[in-house]
Amino acid sequence: MSARFEYECVDKIVDELGAKPSSIIAILQGVQEEYRYLPPEIFPHLARRLNVSEARIYSVATFYENFSLDPKGEYIIKICDGTACHVRKSIPILNRLREILGLSEDKVTTGDLGFTVETVSCLGACGLAPVLTVNDKVFPAMTPEKAEKLLAELQSKRNTGGAQNA
Amino acid sequence: MNRAYMTIDNIPVEIAGEKNILELIRKAGIELPTFCYHSELSIYGACRMCMVETGRGALEAACSTPPKAGMHIKTNTEKLRKYRKMILELLLANHCRDCTTCGNNGSCRLQDLAKRFNIQGVRFPNTAEGNDIDDSSLCITRDQNKCILCGDCVRMCNEIQDVGAIDFAHRGANMKVSAVFGKSLADSPCVGCGQCAAVCPTGAIVVKDDTGKVWKALDDRAVKVTCQIAPAVRVAVGRDLGLHRNENAIGLIIAALRRLGFDEIYDTATGADLTVLEESAEFLKRLETARAGGTPLFTSCCPAWVQFAEKKYPELLPSLSTARSPMQMFASVIKEETSRISSRAHVHVAIMPCTAKKFEAARAEFRQDGTPMVDYVLTTQELIRMIRESGVLFSELTPEAVDMPFGASTGAGVIFGVTGGVTEAVLRRISNEKSAGALMALSFQGVRGMEGVKTTAITAAGREVRIAMVSGLKNAADLIENIRSGREEYRFDFVEVMACPGGCVSGAGQPPAGSAVKEDRGRGLYAADKMCSIKRSEENPLMMNLYNGVLKGRVHELLHVNYNKEKIHA
Numbered sequence: 001m002s003a004r005f006e007y008e009c010v011d012k013i014v015d016e017l018g019a020k021p022s023s024i025i026a027i028l029q030g031v032q033e034e035y036r037y038l039p040p041e042i043f044p045h046l047a048r049r050l051n052v053s054e055a056r057i058y059s060v061a062t063f064y065e066n067f068s069l070d071p072k073g074e075y076i077i078k079i080c081d082g083t084a085c086h087v088r089k090s091i092p093i094l095n096r097l098r099e100i101l102g103l104s105e106d107k108v109t110t111g112d113l114g115f116t117v118e119t120v121s122c123l124g125a126c127g128l129a130p131v132l133t134v135n136d137k138v139f140p141a142m143t144p145e146k147a148e149k150l151l152a153e154l155q156s157k158r159n160t161g162g163a164q165n166a
Numbered sequence: 167m168n169r170a171y172m173t174i175d176n177i178p179v180e181i182a183g184e185k186n187i188l189e190l191i192r193k194a195g196i197e198l199p200t201f202c203y204h205s206e207l208s209i210y211g212a213c214r215m216c217m218v219e220t221g222r223g224a225l226e227a228a229c230s231t232p233p234k235a236g237m238h239i240k241t242n243t244e245k246l247r248k249y250r251k252m253i254l255e256l257l258l259a260n261h262c263r264d265c266t267t268c269g270n271n272g273s274c275r276l277q278d279l280a281k282r283f284n285i286q287g288v289r290f291p292n293t294a295e296g297n298d299i300d301d302s303s304l305c306i307t308r309d310q311n312k313c314i315l316c317g318d319c320v321r322m323c324n325e326i327q328d329v330g331a332i333d334f335a336h337r338g339a340n341m342k343v344s345a346v347f348g349k350s351l352a353d354s355p356c357v358g359c360g361q362c363a364a365v366c367p368t369g370a371i372v373v374k375d376d377t378g379k380v381w382k383a384l385d386d387r388a389v390k391v392t393c394q395i396a397p398a399v400r401v402a403v404g405r406d407l408g409l410h411r412n413e414n415a416i417g418l419i420i421a422a423l424r425r426l427g428f429d430e431i432y433d434t435a436t437g438a439d440l441t442v443l444e445e446s447a448e449f450l451k452r453l454e455t456a457r458a459g460g461t462p463l464f465t466s467c468c469p470a471w472v473q474f475a476e477k478k479y480p481e482l483l484p485s486l487s488t489a490r491s492p493m494q495m496f497a498s499v500i501k502e503e504t505s506r507i508s509s510r511a512h513v514h515v516a517i518m519p520c521t522a523k524k525f526e527a528a529r530a531e532f533r534q535d536g537t538p539m540v541d542y543v544l545t546t547q548e549l550i551r552m553i554r555e556s557g558v559l560f561s562e563l564t565p566e567a568v569d570m571p572f573g574a575s576t577g578a579g580v581i582f583g584v585t586g587g588v589t590e591a592v593l594r595r596i597s598n599e600k601s602a603g604a605l606m607a608l609s610f611q612g613v614r615g616m617e618g619v620k621t622t623a624i625t626a627a628g629r630e631v632r633i634a635m636v637s638g639l640k641n642a643a644d645l646i647e648n649i650r651s652g653r654e655e656y657r658f659d660f661v662e663v664m665a666c667p668g669g670c671v672s673g674a675g676q677p678p679a680g681s682a683v684k685e686d687r688g689r690g691l692y693a694a695d696k697m698c699s700i701k702r703s704e705e706n707p708l709m710m711n712l713y714n715g716v717l718k719g720r721v722h723e724l725l726h727v728n729y730n731k732e733k734i735h736a
Binding site for chain 2 (some may be wrong): 043058062
């Protein structure tokens with residue numbers, strides 16, 4: 001984490017959405033879009049700007065599964081484990097990716113902040129099951145082998161300093 | 167005018183502006199069970215214990231249903247009894263049930279209601295696990311395993327105190343009350359006011375217990391143990407110690423403390439007289455030098471308010487009175503005088519209605535060579551516990567008087583324990599009129615009463631002096647915002663702040679009580695003031711001795727403090 005945190009970006013989000021307690025969720029979403037997680041530095045800053053307690057913001061941030069307090073990887077891989085994907089064997093895909101990246105249910109992000117692997121309950125693309133997304137781009141009808149190949153591509157892209165988008 | 171009625175358990179009850187049917191049911195003399203309802207907090211409707219059955223057999227939470235004319239409800243049916251029992255059983259299922267060793271044993275609503283609803287067993291496995299105790303605060307201890315998630319503490323901390331140290335975190339089965347990032351209370355904005363403990367229906371938040379250390383000091387023959395008793399304590403022990411009501415029991419408390427082994431016993435009201443003199447002098451000086459419309463002088467005798475200001479309004483610290491709190495002034499004088507007479511080890515105990523005083527006593531500003539002036543602070547609850555433990559039959563005692571040489575106090579010192587009391591005491595000192603009539607008139611100037619915000623204006627130092635008195639830190643925060651707005655109606659010269667709603671009589675160290683009991687305690691202090699032959703601090707004959715004796719040339723060193731520092735205590 002950088003020693004000095006730049007608040008301009010956060011302030012821009014707050015100004016756009018209104019510095020009021022009812023904007024908390026939208027502001028947190030905006031911040032998460034920017035940083036891929038909710039950096040701890042924003043809590044005291046937002047508390048001052050919205051005139052709510054830090055504990056209240058923490059309360060909102062921990063209530064919703066979608067908000068993360070831990071830094072996420074450059075590539076966020078979400079494997080759908082909704083009913084349709086589950087019965088079409090999404091778990092072996094998940095296990096393969098975790099195995100290659102050395103991740104688990106508790107450790108979802110690689111040490112170098114390259115990849116985050118997590119499950120989601122349903123992406124609403126059951127016809128394409130089993131499905132996964134990489135930074136919100138959808139990859140349909142996956143198998144462990146296809147996922148491994150995709151991961152290798154992403155890794156090489158990362159090594160050559162490739163683009164953020166998959 | 168047509169009167170509106172509704173029917174509660176077949177009895178017609180008049181609706182007289184009650185906000186919800188719970189209030190109406192209680193008015194009708196039925197003690198509907200609740201965990202999450204407090205009239206001063208917002209309605210949360212979480213515990214579902216106050217469910218009532220309507221004429222159609224539907225269930226409604228009484229706390230969040232407004233009364234309606236013609237409504238028929240029942241409060242005690244087979245269905246309701248079954249539901250309430252089930253709620254209790256489920257709450258008990260993941261609750262630490264070590265009642266015998268709990269800090270709230272005997273004063274726990276969960277325990278009471280389990281008994282009342284005759285819960286004879288819990289069919290579910292107990293899922294309360296591990297040790298999740300936060301004892302980082304000097305004032306209160308939290309135990310997550312005893313929390314029933316009623317949210318009373320969260321709403322108290324946010325709505326009444328504006329501190330926002332704690333809130334709910336996570337959700338579902340993982341939900342708990344937590345400071346930001348799960349930090350300990352010591353690392354949170356907590357100011358130690360303890361009002362969360364005062365509303366907690368279980369032992370999840372309790373006042374820190376220091377009785378063991380005091381017993382040890384009392385048992386040590388080499389140590390001289392002195393103590394001081396704060397004004398608000400005397401009107402809050404009666405009911406818990408076998409008296410019929412919370413009458414002024416100062417004489418009995420002193421008698422009990424002698425039997426417990428305290429060597430010298432004093433009244434903090436004496437310390438309050440010192441505070442009145444110092445704070446009045448500071449105020450008069452400020453009136454002469456400061457321009458009208460500047461920042462007012464804020465009182466500083468409430469340690470929770472001081473900490474609130476330090477954490478939230480550090481820019482206001484230069485405007486806080488430098489006069490130490492009565493407890494600290496008195497402790498400096500007692501310690502100083504005792505050390506002059508003898509070299510025997512000396513422990514000084516302060517008996518307070520307040521949890522934050524435990525923190526104040528430990529502050530670096532109030533230490534001499536590393537030793538705190540006040541070695542231990544006991545709350546009223548702990549005092550009651552010690553008296554009970556000793557076996558002394560409180561109600562059978564004969565009242566006794568405080569010791570010399572600090573045995574004189576005034577009515578002005580006694581009323582410090584209620585909101586508006588500090589102001590009234592200071593006004594008695596600075597007003598030019600010294601007649602009995604003027605004294606009486608002062609009490610009608612809007613300084614008395616349990617309202618959260620009071621204002622008054624008097625003439626002193628040749629001009630109009632405007633005063634605000636607030637209790638409850640949310641009221642203080644709102645007032646500060648208003649003062650900053652610069653509007654004429656919010657121009658004040660003097661602002662009294664007490665963190666607890668109603669002042670020290672409602673302190674979190676006192677036995678938990680409803681608002682009627684708290685008001686009664688306030689009246690008890692004004693009655694005690696009436697019984698004092700000396701009403702003004704400057705007329706206390708002891709003051710002259712002190713200023714010519716131990717305080718000579720050392721007033722600043724012993725009686726003042728500067729909170730306005732870069733570094734804030736270790």
